[in-house]
Amino acid sequence: MTHRAGQQLGNYRLTHLLGEGGFAEVYLGEHLHLGTQAAIKVLHTQLTSDDIESFRAEARTIAHLIHPHIVRVLEFGVEGKTPYLVMDYASGGTLRKLHPKGTRIPLAPVVSYVKQVADALQCAHDEKLIHRDVKPENMLLGRRNEVLLSDFGIALVAQSSRYQSTPRYGRDDRVYGSRTNSGQAASCQ
Numbered sequence: 001m002t003h004r005a006g007q008q009l010g011n012y013r014l015t016h017l018l019g020e021g022g023f024a025e026v027y028l029g030e031h032l033h034l035g036t037q038a039a040i041k042v043l044h045t046q047l048t049s050d051d052i053e054s055f056r057a058e059a060r061t062i063a064h065l066i067h068p069h070i071v072r073v074l075e076f077g078v079e080g081k082t083p084y085l086v087m088d089y090a091s092g093g094t095l096r097k098l099h100p101k102g103t104r105i106p107l108a109p110v111v112s113y114v115k116q117v118a119d120a121l122q123c124a125h126d127e128k129l130i131h132r133d134v135k136p137e138n139m140l141l142g143r144r145n146e147v148l149l150s151d152f153g154i155a156l157v158a159q160s161s162r163y164q165s166t167p168r169y170g171r172d173d174r175v176y177g178s179r180t181n182s183g184q185a186a187s188c189q
């Protein structure tokens with residue numbers, strides 16, 4: 001996979017690679033006209049014309065999920081056959097990076113993380129939207145060190161090709177109902 005730093009996607013110039021997962025690369029992007037920053041998630045998968053409609057519907061659903069502890073999806077697009085999502089940039093990195101595997105975390109921050117993530121999941125479940133990949137790599141930290149859960153529903157988009165959600169963390173969340181496709185705002189603020 002060729003790295004896309006320096007390229008333009010939609011209204012964003014990709015400045016550098018923030019990280020890479022099993023099915024996407026995530027870049028810091030700068031808006032060409034506004035100068036604002038965002039995280040641009042470029043999926044490895046190539047969409048067929050049928051997939052594009054599913055991706056559009058999925059992106060529409062998660063873009064309506066507005067909550068203080070959920071990463072906001074701002075925009076989506078398809079460049080050639082490559083889908084990408086524009087999300088809020090979480091400058092604090094991931095909880096996994098802050099707490100590498102094997103380190104002990106004091107109780108107080110654990111309780112705080114759990115409360116924030118549970119609140120985000122409750123909002124999504126109220127909208128019949130399941131996450132499918134709850135794990136520290138998908139818990140980001142915002143400017144005020146708040147936890148922001150990312151990657152809602154993305155699993156469903158990429159699933160058709162190569163992506164499987166991470167079993168260790170994904171299982172419990174997955175037993176809840178099915179997702180909504182209503183496209184209605186799901187603000188739980």
Ligand SMILES: Nc1ncnc2c1ncn2[C@@H]1O[C@H](COP(=O)(O)OP(=O)(O)OP(=O)(O)O)[C@@H](O)[C@H]1O
Pocket residue numbers: 018019020021022023024025026039071087088089090091093094133137138140150151166
């Ligand atoms: N909104 C964001 N703001 C800042 N950094 C981000 C954002 N989203 C993702 N990242 C960074 O990009 C990395 C890759 O993210 P991605 O979601 O593609 O993979 P993952 O969640 O680590 O693993 P996988 O999706 O394969 O299970 C993350 O670990 C994180 O460091």
Ligand SMILES: [Mg+2]
Pocket residue numbers: 021137138150151
């Ligand atoms: Mg992720």
